[in-house]
Amino acid sequence: MVKHILVACGNGIATSTVVATKIRQYLAKEGIDADTTQTRLTEVPGKVASYDALVTTGQFFGETSGVPYIAGMPLLTGIGTDAALQQLKDALTN
């Protein structure tokens, strides 16, 4: 089954593109069928419920409707990238 991941940042364009691209590359390598949708942080509460995971590039304090949440900042800075990707993989496969 295809997994749907919501990737959010301030404007749904800049940092979310970087993070979404890295996620797609990683999951393709891991053999997990997934697609990403980019959005703005302020639009997360209205959208997130129908996704399998939420990744945001910055701080996020809103409601996730029980969807697993992974902090995406490590994918931008390169510090802790592997741990974050592992966390995402675990969230999708469990």
Added chain:
Amino acid sequence: MWTEIANGFMAGFQFIINCGPTVMLPIIITIVGLIFGLKLTQSFKSGLTLGIGFAGIKLVLDFMTTNVGPAAKAMVERTGVRLDALDVGWGSIAAITWASPIIAFLIFAILAVNIVLLILKATHTLDVDIWNYHHMAIVGIMVYFVTHNVFLGVGSAIVMAILTFKMSDWSQPMVEKFFGIPGVSLPTVSALSSLVIAVPVNWLLDKIPFFKNSKFSVKDAQKYLGFFGDSMIMGLLIGIVIGILAGYDLQQVLGLGVSMSAVLVLIPRMTAMFMEGLMPISESAQKWSESKFKGRKLFIGLDAAVVVGNPDVITTALIIIPITIAMAVVLPGNRVLPFADLAVVPFRVAMVVALTNGNLLKNLIIGVVVTASLLWCGSATSPVLTAIAKSVGIKLSTGGSLLISSFAATSMIQSYIVYFAFTWKPVIGIPVLLIALAGIWYFFDHVKRINKAAEAAEAAMAEGK
């Protein structure tokens, strides 16, 4: 022989420019990619992605002006509200920036400024996010467009770059403390620029205990004002209101509403193509610079997008958005019709929120002043921006009376000041600007020692070797 080669080169360059941005962008970006060490296929795909993004932006802008242009005109005629500079959003402006014939020079100039400042230990910020250079580059492009002088154009982009890297240094301790992100600074002009106004206004407000100690707060802003943060709904509502004010019938009103909603959702999709195309180049630049500056303790420059999710930032922005629309109507001299950039108001207030430590009352007051500056500077420079857009082949199909504007480019006070200094009597403007910059630099780096923690960390690292 050399003159022949030079002539041939110039003819080739002119040929490429004459092809228009959709052809020029792939060629220029392919070359830039190769210089950054990408493989030919990868670089070409990057270039082509940017070309596609530009074609997309052109389509959406054409659609937008065809729909909203006549409505805005009718609204002005019926109500007398003279808002004829349509806010097409920072994404459109970024696209126009990347489509400029001198963009390659500006990108390398800005990158060179960062590297030179790092080597001189004059900045702590490593900013190789090539994408975000568009905020600095647009000033160079506008100055070049007005003065026809490449040196002034590149010079103004260099001054923008120095200002941006220094301001991200100076704001780093505040960003780390308030947003809790260590080792990161935010060289994003769209967020930093507000500090030019926020710092003095905040200083003034702190003289008055009522403002300084205000505990004013708004509960559930997200619950009741959340729709201001949703592009689809915002576009629909603004379209409907403009349609009603234009005296349209119900069918036309609804049509305009959906069209405007479509524009607000589609512009970011197109802009994301630019980001996608530039990513491999940014990554390659990042790898290169990280290997060069190993052993230095530097702040990684990130897009301010990483902090705008903060609840205080969102609350402030959601209140400022409707105020912005109201101000556009009542502010004397304003011509900007706020639209696409209402979506990025959180960027304009993010630094303000960190500066006041989340004091909502001060945030709103400063936010209003910042908004006034955006509207005024945006109105003042919209004719130049419109002329540049036309020069890169964006059709504004409304009989030529409609202007375009945004809350980016020279609508932002930092960019406006630099643009103004370089175009209005540069002989006086540039020296005054540079002296002011030097004075502020001396104050923050040597009097206030605002980055002393970072300096100490770096000195300790150098000693440890």
